[in-house]
Amino acid sequence: MKKYTFTEKKDTRSGFGAGLLELGKTNPNVVALCADLTGSLKMDAFEKEFPERFFQIGIAEANMMGIAAGMTIGGKIPFTGTFANFSTGRVYDQIRQSIAYSGKNVKICASHAGLTLGEDGATHQILEDLGLMKMLPGMTVINPCDYNQTKAATIAIAAHQGPVYLRFGRPTVPVFTPADQKFEIGKAVMLNEGTDVSIFATGHLVWKAIEAGEMLAAKGINAEIINIHTIKPLDSKAVLESVMKTKCVVTAEEHQMNGGLGDSIAQLLALKLPMPLEMVAVNDSFGESGTPDELMTKYGLDAINIVDAALRSIARKGK
Amino acid sequence: MLKKGTFEQKYTIMPSISELEKICSQVRRDIVRMVHAVNSGHPGGSLGCTEYFTAMYFEILKHSPSNFNMDGTNEDVFFLSNGHISPVFYSVLARSGYFSVSELATFRKLNTRLQGHPTTHEGLPGVRMSSGSLGQGMSVAIGAALSKKLNKDNSLVYSLHGDGELQEGQIWEAAMYASAKKVDNLISTVDVNGQQIDGSTDQVLPMGNLKAKFEAFGWDVLSLQNGNNITEVIDTLKLAKTHTGKGKPVMILMKTEMGNGIDFMMGSHKWHGIAPNNEQLAQALSQNAEHNGDY
Secondary structure: OOOOOOOOEEEHHHHHHHHHHHHHHHOOOEEEEEOOOOOOOOOHHHHHHOHHHEEEOOOOHHHHHHHHHHHOOOOOEEEEEEEHHHHOHHHHHHHHHHHHHOOOOOEEEEEOOOHHHOOOOOOOOOOOHHHHHHOOOOOEEEOOOOHHHHHHHHHHHHOOOOOEEEEOOOOEEEOOOOOOOOOOOOOOEEEEOOOOEEEEEOOOHHHHHHHHHHHHHHOOOOEEEEEOOEEEOOOHHHHHHHHHHHOOEEEEEEEEOOOOHHHHHHHHHHHHOOOOEEEEEEOOOOOOOOOHHHHHHHOOOOHHHHHHHHHHHHHHOOO | OOOOOOHHHHOOOOOOHHHHHHHHHHHHHHHHHHHHHHOOOOHHHHHHOHHHHHHHHHHHOOOOHHHOOOOOOOOOEEEEOOHHHHHHHHHHHHHOOOOOHHHHHHOOOOOOOOOOOOOOOOOOOOOOOOOOOOOOHHHHHHHHHHHHHHOOOOOOEEEEEEOHHHHOHHHHHHHHHHHHOOOOOEEEEEEEOOEEOOEEHHHHOOOOOHHHHHHHOOOEEEEEOOOOOHHHHHHHHHHHHHOOOOOOOEEEEEEOOOOOOOHHHOOOOOOOOOOOOHHHHHHHHHOOOOOOOOO
16 A cells, blocks of 8 residues: 655645635636635635635625626636535526536635534535536536645636536645646546555545555555546546456545435446445435534544445455 | 618618617517417517617617627627527527528527527527526626626626516625626616516516615616617617716616517517417517518
């Protein structure tokens, strides 16, 4: 197992804030819109530096999505910021008609996704957003794993023509990807080459997959670990090549099983290469109040859950 | 009579009122023929807004029909928020030169660019945003207006809305924003025909005093008493232009008659979304003379 280390933990939302600030300096067409969550989204640095390109919309997310769509007419590249729940479910029809169907170059940037939002509870802990967004034709869906990758993804999506959903979160997580990485939309990242099981993880579950890989290595199991930061378009080639080799699969994500990364990979494999597959995800349930760590444990999203899923998947091989 | 599709060349000089009235008559023919041909679509609101669209596209807008570009740089841009009145939009776009009038015959048919509700998806010149699901167009228009301000582009943004559409909450989010942030390069118009699918707006959900509501939301509100009088429409739109750039978004409350121009369609919600049969079509056409050539 390749060794991964980190010197600090940071929140992915801060990676977004840093990326947005850099874009402000390098791309005059980038504008930012926020629905009364500037501090939470770490958009305050952009607001301070580029006040003429920052638009405080107030608590009116539907209006924000429409304004963002309209601003593309004239060549602006709008980045909208609010919590993942209010970035998707609350404004689905606005995104569907005014952004996705209209093919507008809007970047929907969503923080506080999933259970790790913590104490605010289920009203704010959306676990359906990846599914909602990936079902929209033409929508690119990205869920980076740490601060550096979120910053790189934020910068990369400005250069991509078309609507993008960028998902990140609130808790601090290990920063282990390179600060100077080139983020390639739709390109999976190989973290550890292995032969016994393929673990495909996204977002906050990527570091947990690395921890799981170490635990599996201690049991003599050589796991292949791949970071799927782009849910859509899925890197089908990377997934199929890995599964061809390992013959069994685990997916891991902070999302419902329905509609998430596991769902995408299950569909791909069912069509092209049926193999045993186990999913580490929330099983048709809302979240609740608690600390992020408590919630991840209660809902079965820890490294140990990935280990158990890997063992189950390996046990099903060839049967 | 003009040959088909020659409007743009003819009207590089502004047409006279009598010419505009003739265009309205032809647009009404297009509307009923389009919805009759596919036995679907929304003639009522389309007919009621015929003078508005004709005034906009042949007199008011600063635009380049034969050279459409999505960004609309240094042009006025228009958004239709109540997308179901696509027949009048398509007819006027075609007759002002955005695409061939012969394409009107494809309305709502498989593989058409003239979808049931307007969309950018098929690349139809003149359409900058999909609409149909109501309540979204004012936000979009505000976005385009903000973009123009950032680009130091002094041209204007227009939007049209149905009165029933004002029942959507997003309209009021947008209305609040536009005045608070001084979006004063925007002229929105509400087609106050008092009708919606299930009946009159007063039966379905009375909206009270719209002028007072928009004024309370900080808009500069103009009232247009007869939106089916082309002179009045043009005068009010020209007046509205003089109200831009003064720190407030401009609203025109435009009274129209749903189904205007065809006697048996007027004054009722019943022709909101149904097509005439053969007899009714003949009757409708007999009331609106052909001036510029049917498609």
